Amino acid sequence: MSVVDDSFGHPLKQEEKATAILAGGIATQGYQCGMLWGAALAAGAQAYRLYGYGAKAETATIIASQRVVEGFCAHSKNEINCLEITELNFKGNNQLLPILKFFAKGGPIGCFRMAAKYAPIAYGEIESALSEEHYEIPSPPVSCTAMLANKMGVSEMHAVMAAGLAGGIGLSGGACGLLGTALWIHGMNQPYESEGLNFAEGWVGNIIERFLVSSDYEFECSEIVGRKFENVSDHADHLCAGGCSKIIDALAAFEV
Numbered sequence: 001m002s003v004v005d006d007s008f009g010h011p012l013k014q015e016e017k018a019t020a021i022l023a024g025g026i027a028t029q030g031y032q033c034g035m036l037w038g039a040a041l042a043a044g045a046q047a048y049r050l051y052g053y054g055a056k057a058e059t060a061t062i063i064a065s066q067r068v069v070e071g072f073c074a075h076s077k078n079e080i081n082c083l084e085i086t087e088l089n090f091k092g093n094n095q096l097l098p099i100l101k102f103f104a105k106g107g108p109i110g111c112f113r114m115a116a117k118y119a120p121i122a123y124g125e126i127e128s129a130l131s132e133e134h135y136e137i138p139s140p141p142v143s144c145t146a147m148l149a150n151k152m153g154v155s156e157m158h159a160v161m162a163a164g165l166a167g168g169i170g171l172s173g174g175a176c177g178l179l180g181t182a183l184w185i186h187g188m189n190q191p192y193e194s195e196g197l198n199f200a201e202g203w204v205g206n207i208i209e210r211f212l213v214s215s216d217y218e219f220e221c222s223e224i225v226g227r228k229f230e231n232v233s234d235h236a237d238h239l240c241a242g243g244c245s246k247i248i249d250a251l252a253a254f255e256v
Helices: 002-008 013-022 033-053 055-075 083-086 096-104 107-130 144-151 157-161 177-187 202-214 223-226 234-239 245-252
Strands: none
Touching: 002 013, 002 033, 002 107, 013 033, 013 177, 033 055, 033 083, 033 107, 055 107, 055 157, 055 234, 096 144, 144 157, 144 177, 144 234, 144 245, 157 177, 177 202, 202 245
């Protein structure tokens, strides 16, 4: 996110720092690579600068996030989950061993190289998507994650930034964007260093547990909803029918 923001000429240090919680596939759960979460948030920030707040900005952010995922898949041989990319499982109470193995195998170097190569791809995909004007803009609500952000009382910019995480990041059906949004928003107001890498404990673990209870212990959007969304309008229709309201209300009510 930092590299893409800098490419657009608008660094967002507080917001970028909070994305560390999404590393390792959302708090080391092994789902979508943290680079995707960060790139989608960067797309939302640029969409807000171009279009302000509202349905158009949210729609543009989701479309840009879809392109970000497509670009990542082309770059990573169609692997988007941290678990498959790193071949390491960070889940569990004792995370020290997999972390040591990750460092011993040169994992951080590989991830840094991947980020360096992917950042310009993400920037290009975002810029291209946001330059387009010919796409359908559904009536609000458009994005479940923007709905949650609004309920949590954040700024209009942060709500638009979160929009692209909808549907498991750009409607790709992966780990729920609502969980990522809640972690990211609370992370902006928390001293991340105090958590270290032990995400299973403290407020991060509490948010994850609240999410799992409300989602019937499903992590991925496609499993929660029972399908992948065809497009932005399909997702908007789902929200208009009250879809995912239980999860949204549960996460919005959480206080650190």
